[in-house]
Amino acid sequence: MNNKIITVTSPLLPPLEEFIPYLQQIWDSKWITNNGQFHKQLETALCKYLGVEYISVFTNGTLPLITALQALRITGEVITTPYSFVATTHAIWWNGMKPVFVDIDPKTGNLDPDKIEAAITPKTTAIMPVHVYGNPCDTERIQSIANKYGLKVIYDAAHAFGVEVNGESILKAGDMSTLSFHATKTYNTIEGGALICHDEETKKRIDYLKNFGFAGETEVVAPGINSKMDEIRAAYGLLNLKHVDEAIVERKKVAIKYREVLRAVEGITFFEDVRDVRYNYSYFPIFIDAKKYGMTRDELYFKMKDNNILGRRYFYPLISTFSTYRGLESSMLENLPIATQMAESVICLPMHHDLADGDIARIVNTIIK
Numbered sequence: 001m002n003n004k005i006i007t008v009t010s011p012l013l014p015p016l017e018e019f020i021p022y023l024q025q026i027w028d029s030k031w032i033t034n035n036g037q038f039h040k041q042l043e044t045a046l047c048k049y050l051g052v053e054y055i056s057v058f059t060n061g062t063l064p065l066i067t068a069l070q071a072l073r074i075t076g077e078v079i080t081t082p083y084s085f086v087a088t089t090h091a092i093w094w095n096g097m098k099p100v101f102v103d104i105d106p107k108t109g110n111l112d113p114d115k116i117e118a119a120i121t122p123k124t125t126a127i128m129p130v131h132v133y134g135n136p137c138d139t140e141r142i143q144s145i146a147n148k149y150g151l152k153v154i155y156d157a158a159h160a161f162g163v164e165v166n167g168e169s170i171l172k173a174g175d176m177s178t179l180s181f182h183a184t185k186t187y188n189t190i191e192g193g194a195l196i197c198h199d200e201e202t203k204k205r206i207d208y209l210k211n212f213g214f215a216g217e218t219e220v221v222a223p224g225i226n227s228k229m230d231e232i233r234a235a236y237g238l239l240n241l242k243h244v245d246e247a248i249v250e251r252k253k254v255a256i257k258y259r260e261v262l263r264a265v266e267g268i269t270f271f272e273d274v275r276d277v278r279y280n281y282s283y284f285p286i287f288i289d290a291k292k293y294g295m296t297r298d299e300l301y302f303k304m305k306d307n308n309i310l311g312r313r314y315f316y317p318l319i320s321t322f323s324t325y326r327g328l329e330s331s332m333l334e335n336l337p338i339a340t341q342m343a344e345s346v347i348c349l350p351m352h353h354d355l356a357d358g359d360i361a362r363i364v365n366t367i368i369k
Helices: 016-029 037-050 063-071 087-094 113-119 139-149 200-209 231-241 244-262 297-306 337-343 357-368
Strands: 054-058 077-080 098-101 124-128 152-156 176-180 193-197 268-270 284-288 346-349
Touching (some): 037 054, 063 176, 063 200, 297 357
Parallel strands (some): 152 176
Antiparallel strands (some): 284 346
């Protein structure tokens, strides 16, 4: 019996023989960081691939969140979701602001527009939604609320590389969007990230902030930090961009196979694709109704683990339950019933481009038996 470990994700690795010539160029140039040729080429290539005008690449996916708040001079309170990876809220906290948690929409896992206005106070200056699992937020309604109250909107699009709605990149929504290029993502630069904006002057300010605030050789215009991407990861990212579409096709096949089998299993639900949305199939979360399924989420999670199938309870626990945030008024459980329910019922199944049919069969058989 095949009992190899099936991991929840696996990085998209470009062929090594294709990467070596890039490394040779870096070795020959001896320019390994500080806005080198591959850094510039990657930003240009990403703009073209993603359908955006301005992008700044970073050394990870958290620093763009921190920098976006700085670049837009956000202060006071920021409305956000408790159902995300901790980096979303940590970025707000690191900037000395107060996160205000709002419940989510069970149809998408995203911030519920119906709950936003009640959370706005005179101190609110921004909304930071997350395109959870790559599911697009209701960007039109969120923007309408932001316009009404004069708020900025920063989208955490860490899961949403290449996602489009009606042929338009969701990265065009709001004032800024951030991406993560971590090894676990659909597209990766090993570690990395990016910040998308909509005008040249803002792009310049972002680039100053990610390079200690330098606007020239001797001029520092802001208290920036060092978050530049090096040439090796930029070259790796350029090469991976050539392979990501094929990887997304393979991920979609996995999602289809999961749905074909699990649709008939009582007590298990999942998100369906929505028409006119181009997905990247970054995750495949399922939600367990213990009464109907006959087993709790944790019982299934550990059953899978005992069979060397590594799912992930993503996102559990809620950010609002962590020690830093649990004392906030908006963290009260009665304020977040949907997020709490989803966090306590979710398992993300293994999802990546290299998942074999035999692996998928093992996973679904463990779930249905």
